[in-house]
Structure formats: structure tokens, C-alpha cells
Amino acid sequence: PRLSKHPADRQELHLVIWALGELGQPSSIKALIDPIDLKTNLEDVQARLDAVAAIPDKASVERLIQFLAKGRRGERRGQRNATQKALQKLTGRKGNGDADVWRAWWRENEKDFDFVYVAQQRKQAEADKQAKADKRKKQAEARKERKRKQAEEKKKKKGQTTERLD
Numbered sequence: 001p002r003l004s005k006h007p008a009d010r011q012e013l014h015l016v017i018w019a020l021g022e023l024g025q026p027s028s029i030k031a032l033i034d035p036i037d038l039k040t041n042l043e044d045v046q047a048r049l050d051a052v053a054a055i056p057d058k059a060s061v062e063r064l065i066q067f068l069a070k071g072r073r074g075e076r077r078g079q080r081n082a083t084q085k086a087l088q089k090l091t092g093r094k095g096n097g098d099a100d101v102w103r104a105w106w107r108e109n110e111k112d113f114d115f116v117y118v119a120q121q122r123k124q125a126e127a128d129k130q131a132k133a134d135k136r137k138k139q140a141e142a143r144k145e146r147k148r149k150q151a152e153e154k155k156k157k158k159g160q161t162t163e164r165l166d
Helices: 011-024 028-035 042-052 058-070 079-092 099-109 117-166
Strands: none
Touching: 011 028, 011 042, 028 042, 028 058, 042 058, 042 079, 058 079, 058 099, 079 117
């Protein structure tokens, strides 16, 4: 399947792209990466590369490395950064934007690479991050409630003082 470069409804395109990634079929990789060119909106590039990163297959790693190699330094900076993030998401490896370094690493690790383990680690990290965010939100709500109660008590005391003066 070929996805349009210039859709009328960008949100719909992003949903289709996300769905292709969620399906996890290597046959979708070409349709996700091939339409990207220098004129492609960065938001669309990120959605497409994230979808490729969601496909746990050696072909995903290889196509992302090829895509990273496409641009020279200084060109396609946003696309290079998005590709780097997609590779990190897919492999769990932090690295730089050098395609040759990624290629060498992949040659060494391709044979024994465990996509399931990396996906589990990523999901656990996301769950931990969400739990921390939820905890911070609860703490902020508790602080807000304490301040509200303190303000009410202050208001009551002020009202009682006014009554005594009358």
C-alpha cells in the first residue's frame, strides 16, 4: 500500500500510520518510509518512523539505518533526529546519528537481537514514567486542596474576627 504525502486530513493519515505500526507487519515498512522526502512535514516523518519502530523486525532496523544514511550532516536535521529516536525506540540502544556506527552495531547484534525483550523493557519504562507522572499529579492535587482548605480557614477566621468587632 502507498500512503499519500499530502493528505487532506493529517489526523486521519497519522491514525493510519499508527495502525500500520501496531499491526507490526514488515510488509508495511516500505509504505511507511518510501514516501518521505525533503518536503515531508516533520510531524508526518516522526509518525512514519515511529510506526516503523513499532514493527519488531530486522527489516525495520535495516531500513531505519538506510534512511539515517540518506542525509548528510546538516541536511534533514529533523529527519535525522526522528530516525535516531526511532532506532533507539526499536533497539533500546542509545546512540548517535552516525549511520556507520549503527550499521556496525547492528552487524554485531543482529543475529541474537531480542525484539521481545526490548519491547518489554520499553513498556516497563513507559509504565514507570506514567506511574511517576500520576504520583506527581496526585501530589499537586493534594497541595492544591491543602491550600484551598487553608484559604477557607483563613476566611472563616477573618469572618469570626469581623463578627466580634461588631
